[in-house]
Amino acid sequence: MARPVTNSAFEGLLSAAGYGNAHAAFARQLNHAGRNEGAWRYDAASVYWWLRGRRPGEHVQAAMAETIARRLGRSVAITELGFGAADSIGIYVYPASVDGAIDTAEQIWTRLAKHFNQHASGVFDSGKALEAALGWRYDLPDEAVSRNGRHQVTSTDVQSLYSLADHFTDLDRRHGSGSPRARAVMADFLVRQVAPMLRGTYTDAVGRDLMRAAATLAGQLAFMSYDAGEHAMAQHHVTLGLRLAKAGDDRLYGAHLLANLATQAVFMGHAREAARLVEAAIDGAGRAPAAVLARLHATAATAYGQSGERRACQLALARAERALDRAAGTDSGPRWVGYFSPAHLAGAALRCLGDLRLYTQxxxxxxxALNLDSQNTRTRVLHTALIAMTHARAGDTNAACDWGRKLAQHAGGIQSARVQQRVRELITALNMQQASPEVNKLLHTLAGVPATR
Structure with missing residues (x-):
């Protein structure tokens, strides 16, 4: 069933210019008008989505206005097109084309770079998350991603992007992502360097690698936004990363991003949707390396644990454990999964079994869960909070206080909304015991833990 048109202004201009029933013709003229921007591949489907709320980039809107103006014999202002301001647009939608993904990337990176000190509007949308999963899993692959733009892009250029992603990943793990400036610096780099590369000249092979690198950067920015509590912006970037990974023909990284989206859904309390997301990730990953499967099944376990599906949770944990055993001493899989260790799996088990009230297990x-590398500072704090919380829920107040003091000692140095949430959860769990002098003292200490800046 066709969706209703939401941009009546654009629809009216198309009709007045004779393109009302000729969307493919309009797209061809638009591609010609934008030839200096590179090899645009807009088609009738692109027009369909523009009429239904998708917002193209400013440069595309300028070409649209130029194309319509030639047919109408008068000037057409961009504001007449009805797309509105960039800051008001909802951009959860999984882009239908590579060009659409590039447009979306430019929009959200620019928005974040300009407004780094403001919270992103909107909330996590589980329905849109599932739509993105379906698009990533079942849309046809892109036949070609080569372009002819203004600047030549080489393999060396692309490799530098992977190095940058590694740098931001390391900073994130050590210090957390609570500071908006860290994300603003990354967004500014994406606007100034990566967006022009996406609009450059490259072969199909270099283009695929560029899409994979851009997906990696989008995925890292998504996780940083999630850790900072910017859930709308995080979902925007995961959705974008999924589309770029699709263009890069990288199903494993796409599955990883979808599992990240499931992790965010668990955090937001959307357990059943999280389970569906990670099931799509496992299905789409296919015959993946053992380390990748271990990570995916561990994420599935957390989703099942939160939704109370004990058998499914324990089965997913067992699969994750077997996969991680196979991964030991063998090819560890893609570079981005190297972080996932037995400690991360133990943390997932601690969480999901606690959700099932199997506290002893x-x-x-x-x-x-605490046997982590030194650079995983934030994960150590998160796991410490989980241990304290599990003791508190099990009724062992003394142990909960012991671990709560350790949490307070280290949490203040991490800028992370997730860490702050774990602190608040522990305070809530201990409030019933505040008559105890030991508990009361810890509650005052935890209340003094600095909030994310």
Whole structure:
């Protein structure tokens, strides 16, 4: 069933210019008008989505106005097209084309770079998340991604982007992502350097690698936004990253991003939607390396645990454990999955078994959950909070206080909305016992933990 038109202004201009029933013809003229921007491949489907709320980039709107103006014999202002301001647009929609993904990237990177000190509008939309999963899993692959733009892009240029992604990943793990300036610096680089590369000249092979690198950067920015509590912006970037990974023919990284989206859904309390997202990720990953499967099944376990599906949770945990055992001493898979260790799996087990109120089983994983590399500072704090919370829920107030003091000691140095949420959850769990002098003292200490800046 066709969706209703939401941009009546654009529809009216198309009709007045004789393109009302000739969307493909309009798209061809638009591609010709924008030839200096590179090899645009807009088609009738692009026009369909523009009429239904999708917002093209400013440069595309300028070409639209030029194309319509030639047919009408008068000037057409961009504001007449009805797309509105960039800051008011909802951009959860999974882009239908590579050009659409490039447009979307330019829009949201520019928005974040300009408004780094403002919270992104909107909330996590589980329905749009599932739509993105379906698009990534079932849309046909892109036949070609080569372009003819203003600047030549080489393999060396692309490799530098991977190095940058590694740098931001390391900073994120050590210090958290609560500071908006860290994300603003990254967004500014994406606007100034990566967006022009996406509109440059490259072969299909270089283009695929460029799409994969851009997906990696979008995915890292998404995770940083999620950690900072900017859930709308995080979802925007995961959706974008999924489309770029699709263009890059990288189904494994796409599955990884979809699992990240599931992790965000669990955090927001959308357990059943999270389970569907990670099931799509596992299905789409196919015969993936063992380390990738371990990560995916661990994420599935957390979703099942939150939704109370005990059998499915324990089965997913067992699959994750077997996969991680196979990964030991063998090819560890893509570079981005190297972070996932037995400690991360133990943290997932601690969480999902705790959600199922299997506290004794959950706490068996506590020692392994803290066996982390030194750079995983934030994960260590998150796992410490989980251990304290699990003891509190199990009724062991003394142990909860012991671990709560350790949490307070280290949480203040991490800028992370997720860490702050774990602190608040522990305070709530201990409030019933505040008559205890030990608990009351810890509650005052936790209340003094600095909030994310």
């Amino acid at each position: 959950a706490l068996r994983h506590a020692p392994d």
